[in-house]
Every structure is written in C-alpha cells, then in structure tokens.
Amino acid sequence: MTGVRQISVFASNRPGxxxxxxxxxAEAGINIMGMNIASSGDFGVIKFLVNxxxxxxxxxxxxxxxxxxxxxxxxxxxxxxxxxxxxxxLLYRKNINxxxxxxxxxxxxxxxILIIEVEDVEQAKLLLxxxxxxxxxxxxxxxxxx
Amino acid sequence: xxxxxxxxxxxxxxxxxxxxERLGRTLARVYERVPFYRxxxxxxxxxxxxxxxxxxxxxxxxxxREDLRAGYxxxxxxxxxxxxxxxxxxxxxxxxxxxxxxxxxxLDQAAELLARCLVMTGTGPGDVLQNxxxxxxxxxxxxxxxxxxxxxILVIPSGPGNTERQLDLMRDFGTTxxxxxxxxxxxxxxxxxRAGLDPARDLKLKRxxxxxxxxxxxxxxxxxxxxxxxIYNSYGLSEMNGPGVAFECAGKQGMHLWxxxxxxxxxxxxxxxxxxxxxxxxxxxxxLNREAMPIIRYRTRDITSVISEPCACGRTHRRITxxxxxxxxxxxxxxxxxxxxxxxxxxxxxxxxAQNYQIILDSYDQMTVRVEIQREVFDGHVEHLIRLKNLIIxxxxxxxxxxxxxxxxxxxxxxxxxxxxxxxxxxRTM
Ligand SMILES: [Zn+2]
Numbered sequence: 001m002t003g004v005r006q007i008s009v010f011a012s013n014r015p016g017x018x019x020x021x022x023x024x025x026a027e028a029g030i031n032i033m034g035m036n037i038a039s040s041g042d043f044g045v046i047k048f049l050v051n052x053x054x055x056x057x058x059x060x061x062x063x064x065x066x067x068x069x070x071x072x073x074x075x076x077x078x079x080x081x082x083x084x085x086x087x088x089x090l091l092y093r094k095n096i097n098x099x100x101x102x103x104x105x106x107x108x109x110x111x112x113i114l115i116i117e118v119e120d121v122e123q124a125k126l127l128l129x130x131x132x133x134x135x136x137x138x139x140x141x142x143x144x145x146x
Numbered sequence: 147x148x149x150x151x152x153x154x155x156x157x158x159x160x161x162x163x164x165x166x167e168r169l170g171r172t173l174a175r176v177y178e179r180v181p182f183y184r185x186x187x188x189x190x191x192x193x194x195x196x197x198x199x200x201x202x203x204x205x206x207x208x209x210x211r212e213d214l215r216a217g218y219x220x221x222x223x224x225x226x227x228x229x230x231x232x233x234x235x236x237x238x239x240x241x242x243x244x245x246x247x248x249x250x251x252x253l254d255q256a257a258e259l260l261a262r263c264l265v266m267t268g269t270g271p272g273d274v275l276q277n278x279x280x281x282x283x284x285x286x287x288x289x290x291x292x293x294x295x296x297x298x299i300l301v302i303p304s305g306p307g308n309t310e311r312q313l314d315l316m317r318d319f320g321t322t323x324x325x326x327x328x329x330x331x332x333x334x335x336x337x338x339x340r341a342g343l344d345p346a347r348d349l350k351l352k353r354x355x356x357x358x359x360x361x362x363x364x365x366x367x368x369x370x371x372x373x374x375x376x377i378y379n380s381y382g383l384s385e386m387n388g389p390g391v392a393f394e395c396a397g398k399q400g401m402h403l404w405x406x407x408x409x410x411x412x413x414x415x416x417x418x419x420x421x422x423x424x425x426x427x428x429x430x431x432x433x434l435n436r437e438a439m440p441i442i443r444y445r446t447r448d449i450t451s452v453i454s455e456p457c458a459c460g461r462t463h464r465r466i467t468x469x470x471x472x473x474x475x476x477x478x479x480x481x482x483x484x485x486x487x488x489x490x491x492x493x494x495x496x497x498x499x500a501q502n503y504q505i506i507l508d509s510y511d512q513m514t515v516r517v518e519i520q521r522e523v524f525d526g527h528v529e530h531l532i533r534l535k536n537l538i539i540x541x542x543x544x545x546x547x548x549x550x551x552x553x554x555x556x557x558x559x560x561x562x563x564x565x566x567x568x569x570x571x572x573x574r575t576m
Contacts, residue, residue, distance in 0.1 A: 008526030010519065012555045038528040040535075042553040045528045066519070066556050068526040099529065119527075 004074040004138050006034075006115070007056055009046045010066040013039065021046060021065065028059035033145055034115060036102040049104070049115060051142055073116040073124060074141055076134040077103065087114060087133070094127045106144045113141060149265040149297070150258065153406055154461050161462055162200065164406055168434035170197050176440050179224040182217060183442060200409065203432065208418065208443045214244040214385065223247055225438045234285045236384035246285075246385055249438040253292065259404050260293030260390030266459070267353060267378045267396065269323050271298035274350075276315060278306050278326040279358060285388025286358055290325045293390065299323070306330060309337050316349055324354040328361035328369070335372045346374040355380065357389055362491040363468070379468055385444055386431055392466050400453045400465030407435045410466070411443070412452055415473035426451040426483075428473045429466065447473040449485065477570055479548050480511045486569050489515060492541045498523040498534050502560045505570045514551040515542065521557045 011017045018037075025032060025048070034049035050056045053069065060067050077083045091098060096118055104113040113136060118124045136144065148154050156164070173194040176183035187193065192205050213222075220227060230247040248256065269275070275294045279287035281303065294301045302315055306327070312334070315321065324331070331354060338345055345351060353376040354369070366377045381401050382389040391408060392401035403410055411430040412421045421427035429446045433439075449472070453465040471485025478484065486505060493499055500518040507513055517538060519531070535552050543549045 006526075008524075010524050010531075010556055012553070012559070040528055040532050043531065043555070045526060045531070047526065064558060066521050066524050068524050070526040099527065 003071045003121070004049070004115075004136065004141065005053055005069050006072050006117075007048050007050060007053060007060070008068045008070060009048070009060060010043065010068075011046050012043050013041070018046060021060070024059050024063050024065070025050065025056055028055055030056045030059070033141060034102060034104045034113075036100060036115075038100055047100070047102075047117070049141070053138075070117075071121045073118065073121065073128075074136040075114045075116065076106075076136060077112045077114040079111045083111070084114070090128070090131060090133070091116070091124075094124075094131075096124045096127060104141070104145060110144070113144065147265050147268065147270065149262040154262060154266075154463065156406070156462055158462055161405055165409055165434060166197070166200055168406075169200065169203065169409060169432065170194065172432070172434055172436070172440045173197060173442070175224055175437075176442065180222055180440075182213070182222055186442075203409065203411070203443065204420065206443055208430065208445045209441050210445050211244065211447070214441075215242045218242045219245050220247065222439055222441070224440055225249055230438045232288075233283075234288075234384055234388070235283045236285075244385060247438040252387075252436050252438050255407065255435055256289055256387040256390070257292040257296045259387065259407055260289055261296045262404065263378075263380065263390045263393035264293060264297050264299070266393060266402070266461075267355075267376070269294075269297065269299060269353065273322045273352075274300045274302065274319055275323040275325060276302045276304050276312070276321040278304055278312065278324060278330060281305050284358075285382075285384045287325070289388045289390065290355070309334065313338075313341075313343075316351075320350045322350050322352045324351065326354055326356060327358045328356050328365055329359060331356060331369055331373075332365070335369070345372070349373075351375050353378065355389070357382070360469070360487060362494060364491070364495045381448075381450075381466065381469060383446060383448075385441060385446075386433065391431070395457060395459040395461060397458055399457070400467050402457065402461050402463045402465050405463045408432065409434055410452065410464075412450065415447075415449065415476065421451075423454060424451055426467075426470060445473075449473055449476065475570065477505075477507060477572065478510075479507065479513045482547050484513070484546050484548065488545050489542065492545050493517060493538070496534075496538055496541060499538065500557055503569060504560050507570065507572045507574055510574060512551065513548060514553060516553045516555050516560060518557045518560055519554050 009021055031051040032048055033051060036047045038045045075087055077087060098116055098118060100117040102115050106112055177187055177194045186207050190205055229249050231250050232248040232253055234246050235243040277287050277291055281287040291301055291303060302319060304312055304315055351373055356377050357380060370377050378394040379401055380389055381392040392403035394401050409432040412427040413419060413430055414421055415428040426449055429448050429450050431444050431446060433441050449470040450466045457465060471487040475486045476483055489505060493503055498520055500520050502518045504516040505513060531554055535554055538552045
C-alpha cells in the first residue's frame with residue numbers, strides 16, 4: 001500500500017485564518033480534495049488532502065505558515081449501511097487508535113474514501129496488511145474522487 | 147577558605163559600626179564635592195553630621211538610573227577627573243548611558259571584593275581561569291581579570307567567541323575555571339558533544355562563574371550536570387563595581403552581600419517604604435567605600451529579600467536571595483506579585499516553545515500567556531499541542547501560584563522586542 005500524505009497547518013483561531021490558507025492554495029492553483037479541522041479552543045490544526053502536495057507545501061511555507069506533512073490511511077468504504085462500522089470495528093479489534101477521520105465522496109454512485117489519521121501509521125499498516133480492505137494511493141484518490 | 151577572614155567574619159556589631167563610620171565619611175564627601183547630593187541633602191534638611199544611625203539614611207532621597215543618566219558624563223564625580231583611572235559605561239535600551247568612574251583605590255577595592263568571592267568558592271593559586279566575557283566598556287571581564295590576578299590565579303584573557311580556539315586553550319593550559327555567559331556555556335556544551343568530547347573526561351574544569359545574563363535554577367543544575375562542575379550564583383551591577391557585589395558561598399543558599407562596602411535596604415518598589423525583614427522588595431544600595439563616584443541609595447530595580455540567619459560558612463555578611471525580577475516589570479494577579487522573568491524562566495525550560503511570549507492582563511484574577519510554538523515541533527497532531535499547552539500551564543502554576551490561560555500561537559506572530567521589551571499588555575483600568 002502506498003502512502004497518502006496530508007498537509008496540516010497550525011492555525012490560531014482568529015477570524016479569516018482558514019480563508020487565508022485556502023486563498024494561498026487557490027492562488028497556487030491547488031485543488032483541495034478533502035479538508036478537516038481539529039480544533040482546541042484557542043488554536044486548531046487544519047488538514048488538507050490536495051492534488052499537488054509539494055506545490056501546496058511550497059506555497060504555504062513561502063507565506064510563513066507553520067505546516068507539517070503526515071501520512072494517513074485512505075481506505076475505500078462501501079456505500080452501504082454498516083460500511084463505516086465494518087472498518088471502525090476492525091480498527092478497534094486491531095487496537096488501532098483513530099485520532100481523526102473524515103470521508104471523501106467517490107465518483108457518483110460509487111463508494112466513499114475514508115481518511116484515517118492514527119498515531120503510528122507504519123504499525124497500523126502492518127496490522128491491517130492481511131485484512132480485506134482496499135487502500136488507495138494518492139493518484140487513485142485523484143482519479144476516484146467524485 | 148577566606149581571602150580576608152577578619153573582615154568577612156567580623157561580628158555584626160563591629161560590621162554595623164564600620165558601616166556607620168563609612169556611611170558618615172561617604173555622606174560628608176558627597177555633600178562637599180557633588181552638587182547633586184548636596185542639593186538632595188539640603189532639600190531634605192539633612193546635614194552629614196546629623197547621621198546618628200544607619201536608619202537615618204532613609205531621610206535621603208533615592209538615586210535613580212535617570213539621575214545617573216542626567217549626570218552623564220561626569221556630573222556625579224567626587225574627585226578631580228585626573229584622579230579617576232578607569233571608566234565603565236552601562237548602556238540602557240534608550241537614551242544616554244550611565245558612566246561610572248573608578249579611582250585607583252576603587253579598582254583595588256573592587257578586586258578585593260571579587261577576590262573574596264573567588265576564594266570563597268574554592269578558587270585559588272594553581273587554578274587557571276579562562277575569562278570568556280567581553281573585555282571593554284562592560285565591567286564584567288576586566289573586574290574579574292584583576293581580581294583573579296590578585297588572588298594569584300593564571301588568567302587567560304580569551305574574551306568570548308572563536309569556540310575552536312577556546313577549546314584549544316582549555317586543553318593546552320588545563321583551564322579549571324570559566325567566567326562566561328550562561329548562553330555561551332550551553333552552546334559550548336553542545337559544541338563539545340558534537341566534537342565527541344566529554345567535559346568531565348577531556349577537560350579539567352572545576353567550576354564556572356556565570357554572569358551577564360539571567361538564568362534559572364534549572365539551567366544552573368543542567369549546566370552543573372552537563373559539565374560535572376559547580377556554578378555559583380552571583381549578583382552585581384556596573385553602577386556598583388560590576389560582578390562581586392554578592393556571591394554564593396559553597397553552601398549555595400543565597401548570596402553574601404559585602405556589607406562593609408555596600409549598605410543594603412529592601413523597599414516596596416511602589417512606595418519606596420522599607421519592607422519588613424525577610425520580605426521581598428527592591429534592593430537599594432549605597433556605596434560605603436568608594437572615592438571617585440559614591441552612589442547613595444541607588445534603586446537597583448532588582449527584587450530580592452534578605453536572609454538574616456547566620457550562614458554555616460562563618461561569614462557574617464548577610465545573604466540575599468536570587469533576584470526574582472525587575473521592579474519595573476512586576477504586576478499583580480489575584481493578589482500575587484508576578485514577574486515576567488518567572489514566566490520566561492518556565493518557558494525556557496519547556497522544549498517546543500520559542501522564547502517569544504506575551505502576557506495579557508484582562509482582569510485582576512486572570513492572566514493569559516501567549517506562547518509561540520516552534521516550527522520544528524509542529525507535527526500536525528492537535529493532541530501533541532494540547533499536551534504541550536497543559537504542560538506549560540502546570541509548570542507556570544507551580545512557579546507563579548496563579549493558574550494562567552495559555553494560548554499557543556504561530557511562530558513569528560508575536561511582536562518581537564529589542565532588548566528588554568514590554569511583554570505585558572495590561573488592559574485593566576488602573
Ligand atoms: Zn556562607
């Protein structure tokens with residue numbers, strides 16, 4: 001399974017902060033495929049899945065943002081009742097602690113992509129190696145995304 | 147070990163009598179020779195011959211930093227300029243510097259006091275002192291240089307910088323004692339580690355005199371264990387000779403202030419009224435044994451308290467506690483006196499945060515500390531940031547008693563200050 005990386009941006013909770021970040025990405029011609037905000041009162045971490053990670057990294061760094069790239073798991077989730085539960089239950093049984101997760105739709109009438117952030121990606125990958133899950137790579141996400 | 151055992155262990159009665167005698171001489175001298183002090187005494191209806199006891203000094207006004215600046219370049223000189231043999235200046239962040247003159251006898255006295263400190267902390271003939279402070283207008287390096295020579299220590303006047311050469315000198319001449327800033331000492335430890343050297347094995351260091359920059363107790367312990375050496379806290383200011391005004395003995399429990407040369411008072415920094423014995427307040431110093439430029443009731447702006455209990459080392463000169471902060475910076479939250487330096491010390495000991503911070507006071511019972519995170523520690527995990535924030539809150543609460551709010555902010559987002567900037571934003575209506 002090839003790694004999927006997301007870009008995380010540190011943001012103090014000030015009005016206009018998210019717009020400032022998305023503005024930089026838009027200007028650089030970057031396509032945001034997915035986004036999630038982990039907030040803790042006075043500050044937060046905004047996570048993006050983008051079509052061109054290196055370019056986004058460069059653009060945000062140039063503007064002085066505090067960023068970090070980290071690997072996440074991208075798993076195909078069946079668009080049926082219990083689809084999420086099947087994955088969540090598996091992760092629970094494997095003792096993998098999910099820090100954050102968010103979903104991305106796939107092309108119409110298809111399944112969804114579940115983005116999962118865990119403390120130790122390598123270990124999670126190892127534990128899930130033989131499970132009947134479909135992990136998506138960065139190019140696959142771009143292709144499959146709805 | 148004593149340098150001047152008799153005077154260092156003089157009975158309190160005799161010490162007080164000596165202080166009174168010297169204070170009388172000093173007041174008479176400045177009344178006669180320094181218009182600034184004559185005017186101050188006349189204005190308070192005080193004549194030097196009115197002096198009966200040490201407490202009478204409270205009838206005189208304070209000398210402030212502004213007074214010294216106003217007297218620049220030589221308005222407070224009590225001798226002819228031709229009798230002065232050394233000039234030091236101390237630069238403020240703004241405005242004119244303060245110029246301090248020394249006669250030959252003053253320099254000798256300053257060296258005697260610092261010689262007491264050296265011998266008190268175990269340094270003596272046979273030791274090799276590498277003086278890594280800046281030689282120049284700043285008092286530190288030169289005063290130490292003369293004191294060490296007086297004691298009979300081999301002095302290497304290396305000055306700061308050029309770490310490779312410093313290391314060569316240390317190894318080639320078997321340096322046992324350093325005079326150095328804490329930041330350079332920490333840098334040096336890092337440098338040694340990268341060079342694969344173990345100071346305890348590869349160097350002969352026994353102790354270091356650390357000055358010119360404030361450092362925390364934690365930093366002291368860290369340096370002591372990194373090098374396997376002793377660090378002694380000291381207190382000095384260029385207006386009062388520079389280093390060696392007060393120094394820790396081997397007991398490391400407060401700094402003996404040389405009371406035969408300085409008269410100390412501790413006052414409320416707001417009102418100027420004396421504090422009860424042992425209470426913290428602003429240290430006020432009067433020179434008792436200076437010719438060229440005596441200074442009466444100088445407001446050091448440094449906050450400390452006096453330890454009157456006798457010390458196990460046998461010295462009778464009372465000790466002062468480590469400087470808690472600068473009087474100008476003090477603020478009060480929930481009735482607790484707090485100094486930005488305390489916050490700074492805590493932050494310095496937490497890895498992952500930058501040195502830049504801001505304190506916001508919105509009410510009398512709540513303070514908010516804004517702290518910049520370091521770019522390198524950001525790994526995208528919000529949990530790690532929350533852990534960092536809680537660690538800072540816990541450490542601050544144990545240092546300043548009050549539990550502050552802590553806001554983590556982006557690196558570079560807080561205003562930076564040149565030198566001692568104003569980091570406290572007080573929004574309360576006073
Ligand atoms: Zn002692």
